[in-house]
Amino acid sequence: MSKAGKESLYQKALKIIMEAGEEGILQSELWKLLGATSREGSRIALKLERRGLITRRRELHDGRWTYRLFPKIRKISVASIVGCPCLTCPDAFRCAPGGVVDPVYCYDLSRWVLETAPIEGDEGKE
Amino acid sequence: MIPLEEDVLEFIAWVIGGDEAVRVIRVLGEKEMSDEEIARKANLKEDVARRALYNLYQGLLVRMRRERDEETGRYKFFWSLNLDQVEAIVRDWKRKILKKLEAMLEHEQNNQFFFCGTPGCRRYTFDEAYEHMFRCPRCGRPLEFYDNSKEIKALKAKIKQIKAELEA
Numbered sequence: 001m002s003k004a005g006k007e008s009l010y011q012k013a014l015k016i017i018m019e020a021g022e023e024g025i026l027q028s029e030l031w032k033l034l035g036a037t038s039r040e041g042s043r044i045a046l047k048l049e050r051r052g053l054i055t056r057r058r059e060l061h062d063g064r065w066t067y068r069l070f071p072k073i074r075k076i077s078v079a080s081i082v083g084c085p086c087l088t089c090p091d092a093f094r095c096a097p098g099g100v101v102d103p104v105y106c107y108d109l110s111r112w113v114l115e116t117a118p119i120e121g122d123e124g125k126e
Numbered sequence: 127m128i129p130l131e132e133d134v135l136e137f138i139a140w141v142i143g144g145d146e147a148v149r150v151i152r153v154l155g156e157k158e159m160s161d162e163e164i165a166r167k168a169n170l171k172e173d174v175a176r177r178a179l180y181n182l183y184q185g186l187l188v189r190m191r192r193e194r195d196e197e198t199g200r201y202k203f204f205w206s207l208n209l210d211q212v213e214a215i216v217r218d219w220k221r222k223i224l225k226k227l228e229a230m231l232e233h234e235q236n237n238q239f240f241f242c243g244t245p246g247c248r249r250y251t252f253d254e255a256y257e258h259m260f261r262c263p264r265c266g267r268p269l270e271f272y273d274n275s276k277e278i279k280a281l282k283a284k285i286k287q288i289k290a291e292l293e294a
Contacts, residue, residue: 078216080290081219084223086226096226104233113230113280117280
């Protein structure tokens, strides 16, 4: 398999494990979902664990030892803060409510709020 | 391999170090790399790549290890992604923005505003407008009562959105 193909397999595996959440997923189920061989499946799981992205826990399933895989990372969303002027503002370090630079008078911040706030009935605007 | 939140990583890198940092992050993985290798792969000058790496290191997005070169006696630096901190960095940003938005909401709710209607001029609170005899100090037009219910609604919605992401 090509390097790019392998990478996308890792991505897919990680996605499946992350979707499984706290319940985790059996390694044997994972490789079936991926359409990979058991050997590939265990290699992927091992590699993801080494990269600190998942944890593997040994489990007896149908009389055979296998691993249950749990995600170590959570999907992080930045949707609510994308484009916020504070993140790149040169005055950010001295900006605080009641401070030298007060956010309540910040034109850029209030414009950003007006432009990106998910106001009901206006959800698609963002 | 960068995990699912590739766009999140790139966003964080961009905030911390601009476009160069994004290019560095794209080539950087969990495996350690020297700065020369990163610069070559990212097609950046070595000093630019080093500056971006240093910014990312200060922003906690990359890890650094140094090793002394036996022959030259100089330090060699090795860099790798520090994914453990991604969540903490984003949460910290969200909390700071949330604090500002809450202060803004309080300000909007506790004050009456007056505005001249000229684009580029700002709104004035009652006290400020009174001080200026209800004339805009910038353009000279009369200051009239401004209904800020749109701002309050937007702020409430934004605060709710950020809080929901923080609690997720």
